[in-house]
Amino acid sequence: MHTELAKKLGIEYPIFAFTHCRDVVAAVTNAGGIGVLGATGFNAEQLEVELNWIDERVGGKPYGVDVIIPTNYEGKGEQDPDKLLAIIKAAIPQGHRDFVQQLCEQHGLPHLATDKPVEERLSMTDATSTPLVDVALTHDNCKLIANALGTPPEHVIKQVQDSGRMIGALCGSAKHARYHVEAGLDFIVAMGGEGGGHCGEVSSIVLWPEVVKIAGDIPVIAAGGVGSGQQLAAALALGCEGTWSGSIWLTVAEAATSDAQKERMFSATSSDTVRSKSFTGKHVRMLKNKWTDAWEAENNPDPLGAPMQGMLTSDATRRMREYPAKSQDLFFSPVGQIVGTMNETIGAREKVMEMVHGYLDSTERLTSLLPDD
Numbered sequence: 001m002h003t004e005l006a007k008k009l010g011i012e013y014p015i016f017a018f019t020h021c022r023d024v025v026a027a028v029t030n031a032g033g034i035g036v037l038g039a040t041g042f043n044a045e046q047l048e049v050e051l052n053w054i055d056e057r058v059g060g061k062p063y064g065v066d067v068i069i070p071t072n073y074e075g076k077g078e079q080d081p082d083k084l085l086a087i088i089k090a091a092i093p094q095g096h097r098d099f100v101q102q103l104c105e106q107h108g109l110p111h112l113a114t115d116k117p118v119e120e121r122l123s124m125t126d127a128t129s130t131p132l133v134d135v136a137l138t139h140d141n142c143k144l145i146a147n148a149l150g151t152p153p154e155h156v157i158k159q160v161q162d163s164g165r166m167i168g169a170l171c172g173s174a175k176h177a178r179y180h181v182e183a184g185l186d187f188i189v190a191m192g193g194e195g196g197g198h199c200g201e202v203s204s205i206v207l208w209p210e211v212v213k214i215a216g217d218i219p220v221i222a223a224g225g226v227g228s229g230q231q232l233a234a235a236l237a238l239g240c241e242g243t244w245s246g247s248i249w250l251t252v253a254e255a256a257t258s259d260a261q262k263e264r265m266f267s268a269t270s271s272d273t274v275r276s277k278s279f280t281g282k283h284v285r286m287l288k289n290k291w292t293d294a295w296e297a298e299n300n301p302d303p304l305g306a307p308m309q310g311m312l313t314s315d316a317t318r319r320m321r322e323y324p325a326k327s328q329d330l331f332f333s334p335v336g337q338i339v340g341t342m343n344e345t346i347g348a349r350e351k352v353m354e355m356v357h358g359y360l361d362s363t364e365r366l367t368s369l370l371p372d373d
């Protein structure tokens with residue numbers, strides 16, 4: 001599995017693990033893959049703490065940091081986070097606020113047990129994400145930056161490349177892959193619509209080779225529905241340089257996922273997810289539930305765009321996180337269709353090794369199919 005990309009990054013296996021959990025980043029990196037920390041939920045100070053923690057545990061091995069700077073969003077161009085916050089808040093209709101409150105009350109979602117007012121925070125914008133990139137680049141072991149929801153701004157691409165790191169971005173269609181190529185990115189993560197989190201419609205088996213062809217010399221990492229070494233072998237067979245998974249790391253032993261959430265994932269089938277705009281304003285694949293159904297219902301409001309919908313629902317998602325057992329009907333649970341095969345908790349290292357063995361089994365099987373002479 002010594003793909004050019006793996007050699008360039010100095011990793012043993014081209015297994016990229018996207019996760020919001022620092023323990024999983026460290027565990028996968030130490031197992032020979034590479035952990036990529038989703039940084040969007042952190043502010044710059046918090047990210048500094050997380051990366052210091054990881055640095056202390058990976059012994060010089062590489063990891064990545066992922067941010068979300070969408071190509072289009074309300075207020076784009078405004079670099080002052082306070083002004084941007086005011087623009088976004090003003091764009092949220094009262095009817096939507098009332099609908100969210102009703103939904104939470106109807107399902108008995110408790111309020112946060114705190115007297116302190118909850119800080120309204122924006123994420124998924126240029127103004128909030130570029131400080132995260134600044135922090136990541138002060139950490140020597142951070143060898144790559146990835147961006148979701150669009151091609152990163154030119155100044156960020158230059159900043160990362162000038163620092164000697166690689167910068168790439170996710171894409172869910174051929175059109176977006178072309179934008180990434182034009183921008184001169186160092187890698188492209190082609191994510192099929194079966195994947196968890198923000199995703200497009202095109203399935204992995206169609207998208208991966210399509211993007212490989214468009215990307216030319218730029219390495220393509222295959223994402224969306226990868227949970228086994230057999231799928232890793234399929235991705236490499238289709239010309240990709242590695243795989244990038246998110247869902248499977250949600251239920252490993254090191255993940256900070258609550259027990260209630262893990263149980264929901266263990267009992268879900270591959271048909272229990274839906275692409276819904278109801279939490280962030282852009283399509284996210286997640287477990288289908290009463291929340292996603294309510295936003296689909298005919299007489300209810302349609303989700304707002306990004307980042308308004310994310311701001312509108314941020315209090316509800318915090319309450320869900322605080323009371324996972326009391327919010328099973330509503331919980332924001334991004335996960336891909338691979339959830340149907342996620343049935344037990346194993347350690348992250350064990351998962352990496354399981355994928356390596358699965359890959360070897362696949363290649364042996366393919367070799368055995370060749371004629372003897």
Ligand SMILES: Cc1cc2nc3c(=O)[nH]c(=O)nc-3n(C[C@H](O)[C@H](O)[C@H](O)COP(=O)(O)O)c2cc1C
Nearest residue numbers: 018038148195196197223224225245246247334336
């Ligand atoms: C819980 C969850 C949160 C995610 N958040 C992000 C994110 O913040 N940034 C990002 O680039 N991708 C995010 N993704 C997508 C992953 O990077 C990855 O592309 C996707 O999980 C691959 O498909 P899979 O879920 O089938 O493995 C998220 C995925 C999940 C499951």
